[in-house]
Amino acid sequence: MNRTPIKPLYDNVRLNCTIVSDTHIDYLHRTPAWPQALLTAAVIDAEENTVRTDAFITIGDNTSDGIKQNWDMVKECYAGHNPAERILLCIGNHDTWGDDDHPYDAINYFKEYTEIICGRKIDNTYFAEVVNGYHLIFLGSEKDGGCAAYISDEQIAWFEKEMEKAGKSGKPIFVFCHQALNGRHGLPRTWGYPADPNWPADEGGIGDRSEQVAAIMKKYKNVYYLSGHSHMGLSGESMMEREGFSTFEIEDGLRMINFPTTACGNAYCDDASQGIGMQLEVYDDRVVFRPRNYYDHEFTTVVIRDGKPYAEYPLQ
Numbered sequence: 001m002n003r004t005p006i007k008p009l010y011d012n013v014r015l016n017c018t019i020v021s022d023t024h025i026d027y028l029h030r031t032p033a034w035p036q037a038l039l040t041a042a043v044i045d046a047e048e049n050t051v052r053t054d055a056f057i058t059i060g061d062n063t064s065d066g067i068k069q070n071w072d073m074v075k076e077c078y079a080g081h082n083p084a085e086r087i088l089l090c091i092g093n094h095d096t097w098g099d100d101d102h103p104y105d106a107i108n109y110f111k112e113y114t115e116i117i118c119g120r121k122i123d124n125t126y127f128a129e130v131v132n133g134y135h136l137i138f139l140g141s142e143k144d145g146g147c148a149a150y151i152s153d154e155q156i157a158w159f160e161k162e163m164e165k166a167g168k169s170g171k172p173i174f175v176f177c178h179q180a181l182n183g184r185h186g187l188p189r190t191w192g193y194p195a196d197p198n199w200p201a202d203e204g205g206i207g208d209r210s211e212q213v214a215a216i217m218k219k220y221k222n223v224y225y226l227s228g229h230s231h232m233g234l235s236g237e238s239m240m241e242r243e244g245f246s247t248f249e250i251e252d253g254l255r256m257i258n259f260p261t262t263a264c265g266n267a268y269c270d271d272a273s274q275g276i277g278m279q280l281e282v283y284d285d286r287v288v289f290r291p292r293n294y295y296d297h298e299f300t301t302v303v304i305r306d307g308k309p310y311a312e313y314p315l316q
């Protein structure tokens, strides 16, 4: 295959990240090597970027069940590679699930393998990192909350403080959470295929903290909320015109981006291919999200905004 290395869209990129979601590494998969190949392809693509990648980021569901066998397979995808200055793993609902044969707490595996894969210790499933002066804030379910996220009062208080710190930077702020805010990006309809008309309005979303989390973010400018979870694939402006939802949505100034699954099936979209994630490039005057098929090593062609195959946001 002819591999075209990633090249940032413009000169002087200030923050350069590769982001994937829902890799669902699973030793019980019909072909366990397939999701592994998709994650590994993204790792290699990040490693080969013409500009050093600042962070390789996942938005959860690293595994289909948060058990040792699966985490060992995740580890294999990163082994022998140096994709970025740092690797940051967000927890997904599947990462909070163990199984009957593996009663060891999945949350502990998430922390343990974060240390093994990323080389950094985390005390909680939620954490923040400042990269090149930009605040990256990761929300995370603290226990098995079903498909929604369990977010404690402590996490909400911590999030408020982190947002306050981030707001003082005057730079764009990036919030990562596996689940989208309730009802956005076509939810609950886009939660599964076929959709069940009886699903409650919050089905497939973050859960009962949704409006609290939204209100905290809306106090600040240039905030980006990045999620996965719904496996809805990649859609642009034509989907918004046709169906009223998209991968990229804006609400009261809050910019929301729902990532396709990198290694699972996608539905309700313009491009259902596996292997898709996004390059996040931050410049002094704009933020750009560039969907890319890491397995094909090519940027995707779906028109996202203003006739372009990427989303470009000027600073507010």
Ligand SMILES: [Fe+2]
Pocket: 022, 024, 061, 092, 094, 229, 230, 231, 261
């Ligand atoms: Fe998932």
